[in-house]
Amino acid sequence: MALSQFLDALNALESSAVRAFGAAADEPALESARVEFLGAKSGQLKSVQKGLGALASADKPLAGKRFHEVKAAIEGAFQSAKDRLASLADEEASTDDGGPLDPTLPGTPFTLGRLHPITQTIEELTEIMGRLGFSLADGPEIEDEWHNFEALNIPFDHPARDPLDNFYVAAATLGEKPLLLRSQTSTVQIRVMEAAKPPIRVISLGRVYRPDEVDATHYPMFHQVEGLWVDRRVTMADLKSTLRLFATSYLGRDVHIRFRPSFFPFTEPSVEVDFQWGDGWVEFGGAGMVDPAVLTAVGYDAEEVTGFAFGLGIERLCMRRHQITDIRELFRNDVRFLRQF
Numbered sequence: 554m555a556l557s558q559f560l561d562a563l564n565a566l567e568s569s570a571v572r573a574f575g576a577a578a579d580e581p582a583l584e585s586a587r588v589e590f591l592g593a594k595s596g597q598l599k600s601v602q603k604g605l606g607a608l609a610s611a612d613k614p615l616a617g618k619r620f621h622e623v624k625a626a627i628e629g630a631f632q633s634a635k636d637r638l639a640s641l642a643d644e645e646a647s648t649d650d651g652g653p654l655d656p657t658l659p660g661t662p663f664t665l666g667r668l669h670p671i672t673q674t675i676e677e678l679t680e681i682m683g684r685l686g687f688s689l690a691d692g693p694e695i696e697d698e699w700h701n702f703e704a705l706n707i708p709f710d711h712p713a714r715d716p717l718d719n720f721y722v723a724a725a726t727l728g729e730k731p732l733l734l735r736s737q738t739s740t741v742q743i744r745v746m747e748a749a750k751p752p753i754r755v756i757s758l759g760r761v762y763r764p765d766e767v768d769a770t771h772y773p774m775f776h777q778v779e780g781l782w783v784d785r786r787v788t789m790a791d792l793k794s795t796l797r798l799f800a801t802s803y804l805g806r807d808v809h810i811r812f813r814p815s816f817f818p819f820t821e822p823s824v825e826v827d828f829q830w831g832d833g834w835v836e837f838g839g840a841g842m843v844d845p846a847v848l849t850a851v852g853y854d855a856e857e858v859t860g861f862a863f864g865l866g867i868e869r870l871c872m873r874r875h876q877i878t879d880i881r882e883l884f885r886n887d888v889r890f891l892r893q894f
């Protein structure tokens with residue numbers, strides 16, 4: 554046999570074997586390709602090898618070298634086909650318990666997130682008060698003592714200013730104005746009145762902070778909704794009808810509302826606001842007629858205008874609406890709980 558003929562046969566064998574192993578899509582196909590090309594008895598490599606003996610001795614070294622190259626290439630193609638099928642099998646086992654892929658099975662559904670119940674409550678309260686003509690106002694959560702206390706007629710020696718009852722910001726150093734996390738949204742009353750002249754009709758909803766002991770109805774961070782209406786001849790009757798409309802819009806027509814005499818430094822007279830809950834009454838917040846001292850502190854003429862203000866706990870409203878009995882549920886961030894709203 555001529556050398557060139559032998560080398561041509563080797564080249565043809567190499568390309569058909571590499572193609573066959575590359576195309577083997579499963580174990581049986583791979584095995585039959587193995588038998589065809591690498592089979593010990595009648596594999597094609599074996600039969601080409603037989604031609605080696607018929608070559609002239611001078612051609613044998615070159616022919617033998619090329620034969621071993623082709624043999625290594627074919628065995629390599631077999632090994633990589635084997636590895637490829639093994640890793641495919643692993644993948645299937647890990648995604649589908651080893652069973653074959655069933656393209657007709659439904660996919661993994663995307664679950665849509667939803668707004669936190671407190672955010673939902675804030676949005677709903679904003680809309681209700683918007684219908685009553687109240688626009689939205691905002692203020693910072695880190696406040697100075699003027700807005701949190703002084704302008705609200707809470708003097709320096711008032712117990713509400715006790716550092717133990719407030720979250721003062723440690724970064725405010727000696728000589729600088731002390732700063733604290735606001736303990737009530739009433740701060741926004743001052744910010745709004747400093748910035749605008751009457752008539753004023755705003756609400757503000759946001760976070761407030763108090764170092765209260767945590768229990769089923771108290772949390773160190775909670776939310777309040779503050780309302781403020783200042784104009785000529787605003788009366789206590791306006792306050793009561795506004796709060797009644799607010800309560801029935803959010804909680805339903807059968808909710809009753811009750812005022813109890815109380816004291817806040819920034820309102821006079823002041824009341825606690827209770828809503829009926831089952832057989833009993835629950836306190837939702839405080840309210841009253843804006844104290845003339847507050848109107849004067851922001852530069853209003855207390856002889857000309859009057860106003861009412863209220864501040865209610867948003868968690869309590871949300872809990873009352875959804876029959877949530879423990880405020881801590883709202884902040885545990887357990888999606889099984891939050892998904893219900």
Ligand code: FA5
Nearest residue numbers: 737739765771772775837838839840862863864866869
């Ligand atoms: C005030 O904060 C006054 N600023 C309310 C006010 C505004 C009076 C305008 C007059 C005019 P009080 O401290 O009572 O009031 O708090 C109001 C409501 O916040 C409470 O009734 C309660 O619903 C809620 N609240 C108070 N502390 C907590 C707490 N630790 N966790 C959850 N809610 C709370």
